[in-house]
Amino acid sequence: MKTKIPEPTLRRLSYYLRYLERFKEKGLEIISSKELSKGLGLSDAQVRRDLFTLGDFGKRGVGYNVDNLISFLNTFLGLDETQSTVLVGYGNLGKALLHYKGFKKRKFLITHVFDNDERLIGKRIAGAEIMDSKHLGKVCKKEMIKYGIIAVPASSAQEIVDRMIECGIKAILNFAPIKVHVSDGIVVSSVDLTTELEWLSYHMHHTKASKKYKVKKDLIARSPSTSSG
Amino acid sequence: MKTKIPEPTLRRLSYYLRYLERFKEKGLEIISSKELSKGLGLSDAQVRRDLFTLGDFGKRGVGYNVDNLISFLNTFLGLDETQSTVLVGYGNLGKALLHYKGFKKRKFLITHVFDNDERLIGKRIAGAEIMDSKHLGKVCKKEMIKYGIIAVPASSAQEIVDRMIECGIKAILNFAPIKVHVSDGIVVSSVDLTTELEWLSYHMHHTKASKKYKVKKDLIARSPSTSSG
DNA sequence: TAGATTGTTAATCGATTAACAATC
DNA sequence: TAGATTGTTAATCGATTAACAATC
Numbered sequence: 125m126k127t128k129i130p131e132p133t134l135r136r137l138s139y140y141l142r143y144l145e146r147f148k149e150k151g152l153e154i155i156s157s158k159e160l161s162k163g164l165g166l167s168d169a170q171v172r173r174d175l176f177t178l179g180d181f182g183k184r185g186v187g188y189n190v191d192n193l194i195s196f197l198n199t200f201l202g203l204d205e206t207q208s209t210v211l212v213g214y215g216n217l218g219k220a221l222l223h224y225k226g227f228k229k230r231k232f233l234i235t236h237v238f239d240n241d242e243r244l245i246g247k248r249i250a251g252a253e254i255m256d257s258k259h260l261g262k263v264c265k266k267e268m269i270k271y272g273i274i275a276v277p278a279s280s281a282q283e284i285v286d287r288m289i290e291c292g293i294k295a296i297l298n299f300a301p302i303k304v305h306v307s308d309g310i311v312v313s314s315v316d317l318t319t320e321l322e323w324l325s326y327h328m329h330h331t332k333a334s335k336k337y338k339v340k341k342d343l344i345a346r347s348p349s350t351s352s353g
Numbered sequence: 354m355k356t357k358i359p360e361p362t363l364r365r366l367s368y369y370l371r372y373l374e375r376f377k378e379k380g381l382e383i384i385s386s387k388e389l390s391k392g393l394g395l396s397d398a399q400v401r402r403d404l405f406t407l408g409d410f411g412k413r414g415v416g417y418n419v420d421n422l423i424s425f426l427n428t429f430l431g432l433d434e435t436q437s438t439v440l441v442g443y444g445n446l447g448k449a450l451l452h453y454k455g456f457k458k459r460k461f462l463i464t465h466v467f468d469n470d471e472r473l474i475g476k477r478i479a480g481a482e483i484m485d486s487k488h489l490g491k492v493c494k495k496e497m498i499k500y501g502i503i504a505v506p507a508s509s510a511q512e513i514v515d516r517m518i519e520c521g522i523k524a525i526l527n528f529a530p531i532k533v534h535v536s537d538g539i540v541v542s543s544v545d546l547t548t549e550l551e552w553l554s555y556h557m558h559h560t561k562a563s564k565k566y567k568v569k570k571d572l573i574a575r576s577p578s579t580s581s582g
Numbered sequence: 583t584a585g586a587t588t589g590t591t592a593a594t595c596g597a598t599t600a601a602c603a604a605t606c
Numbered sequence: 607t608a609g610a611t612t613g614t615t616a617a618t619c620g621a622t623t624a625a626c627a628a629t630c
Binding site: 359360361362396398399402412413414415 | 620621622623624625628629630
């Protein structure tokens with residue numbers, strides 16, 4: 125393995141892995157950089173570059189062995205063993221996450237759920253017990269849990285992050301639309317629907333196709349210059 | 354406005370906007386690149402560079418006017434007017450999304466929901482009517498809807514994308530863990546929990562802190578070399 | 583004026599792309 | 607051998623960072 129792997133490469137590995145699994149289901153054993161790139165909308169040069177950075181997987185003139193690559197990626201990404209995970213916040217989003225099958229499939233097992241709503245506390249749903257948020261620290265320390273998922277409002281997200289770190293959690297998946305601050309050695313991944321929506325919105329308003337719509341609709345209110353570019 | 358705005362800059366705009374709104378709530382009218390950068394974990398140079406790329410907002414020796422910046426960003430991102438949106442898939446995730454308040458706040462209004470489950474069809478939830486998926490095209494064309502949200506399994510995501518494009522939808526927010534292919538002029542944003550989880554998993558297994566844990570646990574099964582680096 | 587902070591250019595850094603020799 | 611495809615280096619492209627003159 126080479127010294128430093130670029131972040132964009134690392135993030136593409138998930139896509140490679142999933143595509144390879146689908147490819148394998150078709151019964152195919154060897155894949156070329158070209159096939160892999162086409163399926164994922166990348167260039168073949170990029171695929172080769174990425175795999176070259178990780179190690180030595182291919183055979184010149186032949187391609188890459190699908191099984192080898194899959195098992196390497198699984199190990200490399202740390203997906204071989206089950207990870208206990210806590211979920212904080214059992215609103216609409218938390219509920220959906222607890223039932224989301226993708227977690228289990230990737231060996232993330234939500235073992236405890238925390239919320240403030242007394243009506244929920246003590247219930248057992250989808251194999252996880254719902255507990256009072258005040259017990260977060262105690263449980264995480266005792267069970268040595270290292271993964272936490274945050275599905276609380278933006279206003280309390282930073283507080284939950286701080287408490288998670290305090291009790292030994294090292295990796296956090298944050299759904300609150302806020303940039304949370306963490307200390308060294310803690311990794312946070314944020315899923316921010318708001319940002320994605322605004323990204324879409326921006327494109328709708330700045331592509332030529334959409335301009336046509338906009339101008340048609342707002343012809344009177346807008347200055348003529350908006351229809352250009 | 355300058356010719357080309359880098360994608361990373363565009364994606365940061367959402368964060369700027371939200372931070373500025375919080376800043377404004379405190380009653381503050383002027384913000385410096387330094388304050389803005391600290392709140393978002395960026396460098397002040399980057400903030401100045403980003404804002405410089407967008408236009409001419411600051412006053413040397415003073416800072417940036419918060420109100421001006423907020424209203425510019427709102428307009429620039431196209432958030433001034435309500436956008437009708439359809440949601441396809443009313444499983445756990447779809448349900449959570451329909452109730453998620455962040456959409457409404459950013460003027461994305463889910464007007465129609467589509468699903469195959471006959472028991473749901475005809476119901477009216479949170480202001481949206483649940484309809485049979487086969488009517489997707491008819492409704493989108495008639496209402497001229499341009500935004501679609503996909504909350505169906507990976508296996509049917511591409512088909513729904515194709516049908517959305519066919520009926521005039523231009524921007525798609527995809528939650529299925531798959532790379533979907535679209536034609537020119539269509540923008541897709543994918544929220545992929547699986548990738549985020551694997552990103553976290555990778556970091557847990559490749560940071561020094563986690564290595565200690567791993568080695569302790571797997572001491573016997575692993576070769577000594579895994580504990581280095 | 584003196585201090586602060588932006589606007590803007592140039593330097594740096596890092597990722598992607600292109601090209602082709604190596605080799606199956 | 608001839609054709610295919612990787613491994614690997616160098617060229618290109620683009621974003622970030624640094625620096626400081628302009629100016630409030």
